[in-house]
Amino acid sequence: MSISIPLHIPARTIMTPGPVEVDPRVRHAMSHTILGQFDPAFTDLMNQTMGLLREVLQTKNHWAFPVDGTSRAGIEAMLCSLIEEDDKVLIPCFGRFGYLLKEIAERCGADVSTIECEWGKVFEPDTIMDELKKIKPKLIVMVHGDTSTGRMQPLKEIGQYCRQNDILLVVDAVATVGGTDVKTDDWFIDGLITGTQKCLSVPSGMAPLTYNNRIEKIILERKSIEQGLISDPSQVNKKKRIRSNYFDLSQLQDYWSPARLNHHTEATSMLYGLYEGLRLIVEEGLENRFKRHQLNEKALVAGIKAMGLSLFGDPQYKLPTVTCINIPEEVNGDQVRSQLLEEFGIEIASSFGPLSGKIWRIGTMGYSCQKRNILFTLSALEAILIQEGVRIYRGEALQAALSVYKKDQESESLKKNIT
Structure with missing residues (x-):
């Protein structure tokens, strides 16, 4: 009689458009x-x-x-x-x-x-x-x-x-x-x-x-x-x-x-x-929850742009919970995703149909939508792209994201002082 292997689930940071953490x-x-x-x-x-x-x-x-x-x-x-x-x-x-x-x-x-x-x-x-x-x-x-x-x-x-x-x-x-x-x-x-x-x-x-x-x-x-x-x-x-x-x-x-x-x-x-x-x-409050998603989206987008990558799609109608990134021509998008998973335990997504292999999709949804996940994902993506020889602006992504969070903190402090 064979003995089954105990269940082992690896630790993951899920930054896909679903499922999320x-x-x-x-x-x-x-x-x-x-x-x-x-x-x-x-x-x-x-x-x-x-x-x-x-x-x-x-x-x-x-x-x-x-x-x-x-x-x-x-x-x-x-x-x-x-x-x-x-x-x-x-x-x-x-x-x-x-x-x-x-x-x-x-x-x-x-x-x-x-x-x-x-x-x-x-x-x-x-x-x-x-x-x-x-x-x-x-x-x-x-x-x-x-x-x-x-x-x-x-x-x-x-x-x-x-x-x-x-x-x-x-x-x-x-x-x-x-x-x-x-x-x-x-x-x-x-x-x-x-x-x-x-x-x-x-x-x-x-x-x-x-x-x-x-x-x-x-x-x-x-x-x-x-x-x-x-x-x-x-x-x-x-x-x-x-x-x-x-x-x-x-x-x-x-x-x-x-x-x-x-x-x-x-x-x-x-x-x-x-x-x-x-x-x-309901405990968090709908407005507060929406603001949290908007803040983390803003920090992610700032970091992606500061890195030198471009976003896909009409920015006026961007879905706040999903950010689509054009994959640089000189890199294999699936290979980058695999390395993010293997080296950092971070999962991001590709897309479907005419966009398959052309964009990465990063989800910022629910519990996954938090500051530490944004900073971790940006730093890991930068490291992999550097290793793959993609020409990006090194060190800029995290600084841009941190600036977004700092401005938000200053704005919230100002509001509290006024009230």
């Missing part, structure tokens, strides 16, 4: 004893988690709960519960993840139209609104922050237009919630999905989402068909069944309601982690 307090929360899913202590935790989600997602929606599974599980739950066969759906694509939304919508039977823009840019709201006028879709599905290009799409004007014209707006905010402002209600977002593994600093495995009564109306109509409550055959023909059992939001909301439908066995430890992750965000 998990807050130690979240890891501690996840180690608590298991409760039964209908234990009053557990159902009370479910209710508290819904309340925290409303705060973090900045919504008054009644329905705000996680779907068990990765972020894509939440997206599939939302789309397969909303989309009926041949529904017109518009999906603007400004990076890889727009195309993922397209694939999921098509599998749900939608008549999908897409518009595209150059990777590294986003859409002017008028471009999208013109397309909405032309297509007149039932819904538009959009990525808020696309990590493949490091860009963030403005949404408020688009949301206003959709609400005025009775079009549903569904948003993939996986890379933005908890790291930058996402105003579900103020931006007229009907359905929003995020994930635990990015700015929430919880392990991958849950997809929190929220939706309003406009979406709930459609879900309940489809539920009526499933339960045979519509007797008029002509009405039944106009509606299609929700094709998934597991991702059926009508059943999931019953599970999260006082009815406690026995839909599935809740991922107990993951819910502990989500609760604690959300609690820490």
